[in-house]
Amino acid sequence: MDDQNKNLILATVLSFAVILAWTLIFPPPEAPVDVPAEVAGETATGSTVPIVESGTGDGAVSGGAADPTAPADRADAARVVIETAQFSGSLSLRGGRIDDLALTNYRETLDPGADTVRLMRPVGETDAYLALFGWTGDAESAPNDETIWSLIEGDTLTPDTPVTLGWDNGQGQQFQTRISVDDEFMFTFDQSVINNGSGDFTSRPYGLIRRYSEPDDMKNFFILHEGLVQMTDGELTETDYDDIVDFEPDGPDARKEVTQNGWIGWTDHYWMTNLIPAAEAPFRASVRYFDNRDIYQAEAIMAPQVVSAGGTATVSTRFFAGAKEWESIRNYQDDSEAPVPGFLDSIDWGWFFFLTKPIFALLHYLNAFIGNMGWSIIALTFILKALVLPLTYKSSVSMARMKELQPEMEALKEKAGDDRAAMQQGMMKLYKEKKVNPAAGCLPILLQIPIFFSLYKVIFVTIELRHAPWFGWIKDLSAPDPSSLMNLFGLLPWAAPEPGSFLALIMIGILPILLGVSMWLQQKLNPAPTDPTQQMIFAWMPWVFMFMLGSFASGLVVYWITNNIITFGQQYVILRSLGNKPDVFGNIKSGFKRGKSATTGKSEDK
Numbered sequence: 222m223d224d225q226n227k228n229l230i231l232a233t234v235l236s237f238a239v240i241l242a243w244t245l246i247f248p249p250p251e252a253p254v255d256v257p258a259e260v261a262g263e264t265a266t267g268s269t270v271p272i273v274e275s276g277t278g279d280g281a282v283s284g285g286a287a288d289p290t291a292p293a294d295r296a297d298a299a300r301v302v303i304e305t306a307q308f309s310g311s312l313s314l315r316g317g318r319i320d321d322l323a324l325t326n327y328r329e330t331l332d333p334g335a336d337t338v339r340l341m342r343p344v345g346e347t348d349a350y351l352a353l354f355g356w357t358g359d360a361e362s363a364p365n366d367e368t369i370w371s372l373i374e375g376d377t378l379t380p381d382t383p384v385t386l387g388w389d390n391g392q393g394q395q396f397q398t399r400i401s402v403d404d405e406f407m408f409t410f411d412q413s414v415i416n417n418g419s420g421d422f423t424s425r426p427y428g429l430i431r432r433y434s435e436p437d438d439m440k441n442f443f444i445l446h447e448g449l450v451q452m453t454d455g456e457l458t459e460t461d462y463d464d465i466v467d468f469e470p471d472g473p474d475a476r477k478e479v480t481q482n483g484w485i486g487w488t489d490h491y492w493m494t495n496l497i498p499a500a501e502a503p504f505r506a507s508v509r510y511f512d513n514r515d516i517y518q519a520e521a522i523m524a525p526q527v528v529s530a531g532g533t534a535t536v537s538t539r540f541f542a543g544a545k546e547w548e549s550i551r552n553y554q555d556d557s558e559a560p561v562p563g564f565l566d567s568i569d570w571g572w573f574f575f576l577t578k579p580i581f582a583l584l585h586y587l588n589a590f591i592g593n594m595g596w597s598i599i600a601l602t603f604i605l606k607a608l609v610l611p612l613t614y615k616s617s618v619s620m621a622r623m624k625e626l627q628p629e630m631e632a633l634k635e636k637a638g639d640d641r642a643a644m645q646q647g648m649m650k651l652y653k654e655k656k657v658n659p660a661a662g663c664l665p666i667l668l669q670i671p672i673f674f675s676l677y678k679v680i681f682v683t684i685e686l687r688h689a690p691w692f693g694w695i696k697d698l699s700a701p702d703p704s705s706l707m708n709l710f711g712l713l714p715w716a717a718p719e720p721g722s723f724l725a726l727i728m729i730g731i732l733p734i735l736l737g738v739s740m741w742l743q744q745k746l747n748p749a750p751t752d753p754t755q756q757m758i759f760a761w762m763p764w765v766f767m768f769m770l771g772s773f774a775s776g777l778v779v780y781w782i783t784n785n786i787i788t789f790g791q792q793y794v795i796l797r798s799l800g801n802k803p804d805v806f807g808n809i810k811s812g813f814k815r816g817k818s819a820t821t822g823k824s825e826d827k
Contacts, residue, residue, distance in 0.1 A: 393418025406543025595691025702730030737767030
């Protein structure tokens with residue numbers, strides 16, 4: 222077998238190895254799993270919902286909430302309806318818990334009549350998820366998650382009509398919780414205690430968010446954090462569910478004392494819940510895992526309140542529950558009256574946050590002006606390419622000079638034969654004589670890598686791309702191109718392969734094909750490597766990337782195609798300005814009688 226065939230086999234094996242490795246590292250999104258009705262359980266708005274927690278004593282919060290690991294079926298208490306522009310649902314008077322929230326502006330899928338996204342679910346349903354507020358102490362003296370509150374003011378929770386819950390411990394203390402909600406995603410709990418007893422009363426108000434098992438719809442993707450997210454005095458901490466299982470209950474990872482500013486909660490791909498104590502108020506942020514019931518619990522325990530006889534104490538805590546919308550979260554962070562420091566960092570911006578944040582901010586403002594995320598991504602690409610234009614120019618000039626040296630390099634290769642050392646020495650001498658730096662063309666590529674990953678992060682993580690249409694068949698820029706070679710892009714009567722299947726990776730859509738073609742055209746303007754193996758690998762690269770990125774979000778593929786087209790246009794214009802005349806396939810034609818040489822800078826015949 223000659224060297225050329227060996228190199229071809231090697232290039233083929235390497236290309237498919239890259240495809241396989243990329244597929245394992247960046248798996249395509251899994252198809253949604255339907256939960257049967259008999260498994261999902263009753264809705265929270267029904268007359269009864271099985272409750273699986275009970276008991277008193279220390280439990281979840283030291284000296285406070287009932288133990289969530291002690292099961293006991295109970296009929297649910299009465300409920301208060303929640304109605305806002307963002308929510309529909311209810312809260313239970315058992316523990317005053319918010320455990321029934323649907324996000325009315327978000328649907329599970331793009332299918333007509335698709336269910337709204339349910340953020341929180343009561344105990345007894347799959348993925349039960351709730352928040353509640355109470356006071357530390359035994360069950361007779363302080364309210365906990367099993368306390369049955371009375372509704373003493375209001376009947377429906379809306380932005381205009383808060384509700385107030387009350388409970389009397391029969392020992393001289395009356396507790397009240399006033400619950401209000403704004404037009405977005407923020408609840409406020411004002412917890413009060415009135416001490417009508419003869420002595421001091423001491424207790425710590427708390428809030429907790431409880432998840433029953435890990436969410437079934439977790440992506441389990443390394444580029445995305447799902448789990449605990451908390452800010453403690455300016456320090457952001459993100460912890461996976463698997464790591465929480467190994468925490469010591471009172472260890473430094475599970476318990477943090479916050480002196481003035483912080484928040485704690487759970488984050489999913491697009492949704493989040495967070496407890497936000499009042500600014501400047503110290504509190505204890507803690508997280509617990511109850512292995513016998515597979516329960517994850519985040520807690521914010523406020524400082525002790527010492528209430529003298531005849532006195533009253535009130536503590537306010539906010540509770541965020543909703544979509545991770547950039548503008549809403551930023552508004553809460555920058556609120557002039559009650560800011561939430563660092564709240565925008567609850568969105569997982571990744572390692573390149575210094576690029577990801579401004580890139581998304583620019584994309585957001587472009588979309589506000591244009592009104593379409595697909596065209597906004599294209600406009601963003603033009604802006605990013607304009608910013609790196611000086612580097613691109615230097616790179617294109619360098620590659621043009623390299624291409625001019627191709628005949629001399631071929632002659633040098635024939636002269637050196639199999640003597641690789643002589644070949645390398647000859648090339649270095651040629652580069653020095655012609656003042657060509659072969660590494661200069663790599664700089665824009667190196668700069669493009671963090672920009673690419675930052676944009677990938679933006680498109681994958683931010684909710685603004687979820688279900689965002691472009692035009693035609695592209696209805697969701699956060700999902701792969703739904704067209705497929707399998708049915709000739711919809712011309713044949715059968716359906717496309719199931720998303721996430723191996724067949725879907727091969728039977729790619731229109732956008733990935735356009736990506737491969739645009740990458741191939743761009744590559745034609747670049748000088749070919751002298752090494753045959755490298756030549757074959759580079760020749761395969763456009764088509765390898767075509768399949769690698771075929772299962773990626775459409776928005777990312779749109780960016781990459783636009784980037785390739787702009788780069789091709791820039792290189793074409795630069796080559797023309799240097800006296801070369803490439804055709805549309807990058808082949809250099811002689812057509813200029815005189816022009817400046819790219820190697821000498823002097824005018825000469827072409």
